[in-house]
Amino acid sequence: MKLNRTMILVAGAVLAQTAVSQNTAPKIGYSDTPIIPGQKWKVHDGERPQPNIVEPGKAFSDMAPAPSDAKVLFDGSDLSQWVGENGQPAGWKVRDGYMEVSRTGGIRTRDEFGDFQLHLEFASPEEVSGNSQGRGNSGVIIFGKFEIQVLDSYDNPTYPDGQAGSMYGQFPPRVNASRKPGQWQTYDIIFEAPQWDENNKLTKKANVTVIHNGVLLHHRQEFLGYVSHRNVPTYGKQSAPTGAIHLQDHGNPVRFRNIWIRSLDHYDK
Numbered sequence: 001m002k003l004n005r006t007m008i009l010v011a012g013a014v015l016a017q018t019a020v021s022q023n024t025a026p027k028i029g030y031s032d033t034p035i036i037p038g039q040k041w042k043v044h045d046g047e048r049p050q051p052n053i054v055e056p057g058k059a060f061s062d063m064a065p066a067p068s069d070a071k072v073l074f075d076g077s078d079l080s081q082w083v084g085e086n087g088q089p090a091g092w093k094v095r096d097g098y099m100e101v102s103r104t105g106g107i108r109t110r111d112e113f114g115d116f117q118l119h120l121e122f123a124s125p126e127e128v129s130g131n132s133q134g135r136g137n138s139g140v141i142i143f144g145k146f147e148i149q150v151l152d153s154y155d156n157p158t159y160p161d162g163q164a165g166s167m168y169g170q171f172p173p174r175v176n177a178s179r180k181p182g183q184w185q186t187y188d189i190i191f192e193a194p195q196w197d198e199n200n201k202l203t204k205k206a207n208v209t210v211i212h213n214g215v216l217l218h219h220r221q222e223f224l225g226y227v228s229h230r231n232v233p234t235y236g237k238q239s240a241p242t243g244a245i246h247l248q249d250h251g252n253p254v255r256f257r258n259i260w261i262r263s264l265d266h267y268d269k
């Protein structure tokens with residue numbers, strides 16, 4: 001009798017363990033999402049090939065001083081160039097020359113920009129917590145509409161179009177050039193804004209060039225539309241020719257430092 005009960009308990013425990021391991025098997029993407037227009041992959045497709053890992057050089061534009069014609073958005077001292085997403089004061093912590101996502105909502109620049117060259121540095125939390133999209137998630141969301149993903153993608157599988165440096169939900173980075181959690185990393189982002197004609201017809205899609213730790217991820221790649229989760233990106237309504245740079249609060253204490261931006265003028269100006 002006693003033996004039987006033990007056997008039942010053991011069998012039950014094995015079953016429970018199997019159920020748990022099935023439920024917690026790494027799920028890194030979606031299979032019930034639509035196909036991305038012009039591609040063979042679904043939005044956030046877990047079957048899409050993982051970008052190859054490239055070990056970046058020791059430094060590229062790390063702590064690059066702002067050129068004389070740049071606007072400094074964050075020099076490590078204060079958030080005077082930033083406001084909260086809804087216009088409230090930016091609530092992120094500032095200390096030791098960096099700002100940190102503080103679960104007070106995203107922030108955006110006070111000023112708006114059109115075509116630009118942006119430099120920024122970020123560090124994923126040194127203490128690893130969570131996985132996939134729940135680990136070191138933030139984002140550089142240009143005009144609040146085009147997201148270059150910030151994520152801890154060091155030994156952290158997730159769907160490729162949501163990796164660090166991805167054009168979120170649209171294009172994975174060409175390679176994974178991520179540094180370890182806690183280490184500072186650089187993004188150099190060149191962006192050209194979308195354009196519409198007087199009849200509200202889109203005449204030029206937005207495009208972006210992204211260099212991550214000195215490694216090219218995207219080169220004048222066009223955005224298919226505004227950032228979207230699990231849906232096909234579209235341009236929707238016409239946006240203004242300029243917009244703010246947003247930094248996302250995704251609930252993870254990601255740090256940023258040394259942020260500056262230059263407007264891109266045309267030739268012969």
Ligand code: MG
Nearest residue numbers: 137138139150
């Ligand atoms: Mg994000």
